[in-house]
Amino acid sequence: MKKFLIAGSSLAAVAAAGSAGAVDVTLGGSIDMGVEFGVGKNKSDLGIGEAYNSISLSIAAAGTTDAGMKYGGSFTLGTATEVEVSAYLDAAGAKNLVKMTVSGATDIEAAVYNVSGGQAIAAEDIVGVKINSSWQSVGATVTGYGLPVGPAAASTVCKVAGRATAAAFTVTRQTAGGVANTTDTATLAATGYLPAGHVTGGTATLTAGGAVVTASGVDFDGTGTVAALTGDVYAGPFMSVMLRSSSTKMVVGAACVEGVAASSTNFFLNNASKIVTASDASIFIEGGFGKLTLQTGDYAGGVSAIGDAGDAADLDVDGLAVIVEGVGLLGANPFVAVDLAPASAPSNLEILTGGTIDMGGLSASVDVMLNSSNVVDIASWDLGLDYAMGDMSVAFAYDSQNDWGMSASMGIAGFGVDATIYNKATEDHEKNGLFYSVGASTSLNGFGLSLGVDQDMQPTVGLSKSMGGLSIYAGYDAADEGGKVGATLSF
Numbered sequence: 001m002k003k004f005l006i007a008g009s010s011l012a013a014v015a016a017a018g019s020a021g022a023v024d025v026t027l028g029g030s031i032d033m034g035v036e037f038g039v040g041k042n043k044s045d046l047g048i049g050e051a052y053n054s055i056s057l058s059i060a061a062a063g064t065t066d067a068g069m070k071y072g073g074s075f076t077l078g079t080a081t082e083v084e085v086s087a088y089l090d091a092a093g094a095k096n097l098v099k100m101t102v103s104g105a106t107d108i109e110a111a112v113y114n115v116s117g118g119q120a121i122a123a124e125d126i127v128g129v130k131i132n133s134s135w136q137s138v139g140a141t142v143t144g145y146g147l148p149v150g151p152a153a154a155s156t157v158c159k160v161a162g163r164a165t166a167a168a169f170t171v172t173r174q175t176a177g178g179v180a181n182t183t184d185t186a187t188l189a190a191t192g193y194l195p196a197g198h199v200t201g202g203t204a205t206l207t208a209g210g211a212v213v214t215a216s217g218v219d220f221d222g223t224g225t226v227a228a229l230t231g232d233v234y235a236g237p238f239m240s241v242m243l244r245s246s247s248t249k250m251v252v253g254a255a256c257v258e259g260v261a262a263s264s265t266n267f268f269l270n271n272a273s274k275i276v277t278a279s280d281a282s283i284f285i286e287g288g289f290g291k292l293t294l295q296t297g298d299y300a301g302g303v304s305a306i307g308d309a310g311d312a313a314d315l316d317v318d319g320l321a322v323i324v325e326g327v328g329l330l331g332a333n334p335f336v337a338v339d340l341a342p343a344s345a346p347s348n349l350e351i352l353t354g355g356t357i358d359m360g361g362l363s364a365s366v367d368v369m370l371n372s373s374n375v376v377d378i379a380s381w382d383l384g385l386d387y388a389m390g391d392m393s394v395a396f397a398y399d400s401q402n403d404w405g406m407s408a409s410m411g412i413a414g415f416g417v418d419a420t421i422y423n424k425a426t427e428d429h430e431k432n433g434l435f436y437s438v439g440a441s442t443s444l445n446g447f448g449l450s451l452g453v454d455q456d457m458q459p460t461v462g463l464s465k466s467m468g469g470l471s472i473y474a475g476y477d478a479a480d481e482g483g484k485v486g487a488t489l490s491f
Contacts, residue, residue, distance in 0.1 A: 029057035034486015039476075048389030049482065055079045075281040079274040085267050087147055095146035097267070104140035115213070117439040149267065156259040157232050160213045162252025164189045166204035169213075193237040206261040211254040244432045246286060248457070290326035297424050299323060299337050301367035302356040303384035303397060306405030307435055308421030310397030312380040315339055315352045331358040350401045354382075362387045401425050415440045454479065 036049035055078065062072030088094035110123040128137040167186040173196060182381060186195035201270040204213045205222075214221040215233060217226035241255065242248050282295035298317050305311040312366060325335040332353035332390070354367040365384040371377035378400075385396045390413040398404045405422030421436040439452035439460075448464040462475035469490045476483035 003456055016272065024062050025063075026060045027057070029055070029491055031055050031489045032486060033488075034473075034484050036482060036484050037090075050410035052486075053079075060424050071284065071285040073281070073283040076279050078279065081271055081274050081276070081351055083269045083275065085269055085273065087149060087267055090145045092147075095149050097147040098145065100144045101141050101142075104142055105138050107134070108138060126361035129413030143268040155232075156217070156256055158213075158217065158218045158234070158254065159239050159257040160199070160204075160206060160211070160233060160235050160254045161194060161237060163191060163207040164188065164194055164204040164213065165207065166202055169194075169202035169204040170200050171195050172200045194235040196236040197234070199233040199235050206252070206254060208252045209254065218256055220254060230400075234388055242431075244426070244430065246431060246433060276437075290324065293323040293325070295321050295323065297321075299352065301336065301337070301352055301354055301382065302365035303354075303367045303382035303399075304365075304386075304395065306395060306397040306407050308424050309405035309422050310367060310382045310384055310399055311400050312403070313352060313367040313382045314356075315350060315369075317341070319344070328355070332356070335356070361389050397422075414441075415442045450475075 026285070031053075032055075033051075033053040035051045038047045038049055039045070040058060057077040058074065059077070060072065060074035062070065064070050075414075084095070087097055088099045090096055092425060108123060108129065110121075110126055110129075112121050112123075113119060114121065121431050126414045128135040149241065166188045167336075171186050171188075171194070175188065185200075186197060188202075191207065193392070194204070199213065199215045203209070206213065209220070210222050212222055216224070216351040217233065219226050238250050238252060240248050241251055257428055261304075264471070280295070280297040281294055282297070284291060284293040297316060299315040299321050300311070301313060301315070301407065303310045305314075315337050317339050319338055320340045322334060322340060325333060328334055332355055335353065335407070337352040338351040338380060344437060352367060353370060354365065356363055356365040363386045365382075365386075367382040369379040369381065371379050380400045382397065382399045384398075387394045393409050395407045397403070402425045403423060404431045405420065407418070407420045409416065409418045411417070418436070419438045424430065424432045425432055426432045428458040435455050437452060437454045441448065441450040441462075443449075443466075446466045447467065448462070450460075450462040452460040458477070458479040460475065460479075461476045462473065464471055464473040470487065471488045471490070474483065
């Protein structure tokens, strides 16, 4: 047996000659290693956080037939320490992590008689048996399930603050001395400000609003309906709330953040060591008819998202996406994309269509998500405009959720300047208003410097040094109160 090793720097292209033409195979990848650190107003000093590392390898192949038709495909291999899994559903609809199969029976023994006439039926003539079940036959496979799992319990957290009256009310808190696994209990016996800590017993009535507080939840209007029977309740003299306008207020009263729905539960495996995962696989054929692509990754259409704008009509692929892109007149490029999700019927397919029109430096795009039960029923849409001239480019996006966004980039005095501004449509309990960010970057003798600021005036700074395929970088984000230091090797 012969072994061959192909090694090189940068991207390696290998051409394999065939009877119909050459196939170019491109290999590329990266190794990223570093450590996170934290420093900010919530941290007393510099803290070294979690070390991280990731490895990825991209493989692509492309070729052209003698007739001029192009074809190819690609996929990516990467490392992961956590893998998301889907549970098996048994006949009763319960979730199980393991499915087990066993070969069916090898023989049927029987002594049976016709109901009408009473004639005996030879056992060797029987090929299946059924009583209140599916058919059981020789050679059939029997399936069972194991390791049953239920949805993760919904977790609700309630905060209560201000003055309260209570015959008996107890909160538990960590001792000021910081002794491990010890607690200090504070009891509210009369009207007064609630002590800080975890509510563990008793009942109190807030003087502001009259909400009734127990260790199991909050009754907001005193009618006996508790907001969170499975919740954790935390008390204190005051609490802060953040409003949709980004302002914060010091308040008294009660507020509960309700738990997630059980149907949103996902299951993950925490691996002791990293495993290799494959993703973003695609195969395409391109010719005079246009381009046909099969891919496992999501498809965003022709409109590029800017902030929260321009992403209302995206195809979140659960199975296999089929994308047909055509070549139209006057620079028009229409497309149709369909997600062939498992167990999907023609009446509930996700269909994304639209196109891009290129008019020199100006291009316009539209994405439309259709309801397949009625092709004229538009579920959502995105609109996008792009204009480029020299070192300057401007983009605009708008969607059916009334989100809009604008971005611009240009070169000024050796710096590349990028600016983005977008809005978020008003939604309950969601921050709204204008969001923006401005950044500038430059490079000199292999050193890269980037500076940025957002709408909260939180700065970001990054510094990098490029040495061929090796890049050493460091960065800090004030909004996250931390940053990263590491190195990436690309090949």
